[in-house]
Amino acid sequence: QAHCLSLKCGLDTELHTGSSLIDMYSKCGVIEDSRKVFSSMPEWSVVSMNALIAGYSQNNLEEAVVLFQEMVARGVNPSEITF
Numbered sequence: 001q002a003h004c005l006s007l008k009c010g011l012d013t014e015l016h017t018g019s020s021l022i023d024m025y026s027k028c029g030v031i032e033d034s035r036k037v038f039s040s041m042p043e044w045s046v047v048s049m050n051a052l053i054a055g056y057s058q059n060n061l062e063e064a065v066v067l068f069q070e071m072v073a074r075g076v077n078p079s080e081i082t083f
Helices: 002-010 015-027 033-040 046-058 063-073
Strands: none
Touching: 002 033, 015 033, 015 046, 033 063
């Protein structure tokens, strides 16, 4: 319902809302939806990338390492949370 409401309000691609949705889906184990939200965002932040990396890590996916490498390659500085 939270995602539907953000879509109706046009907030789904807003950085803070997108990061929260990524975190929500990751914590629920719905990593595919988490990645869809992440991919639809016009810009990424350390918060959105950390949320997706955490989701991948919790679901035992090697994609967490790939996303970390992409994070560094894009010039997004990892934070203490990333590790």
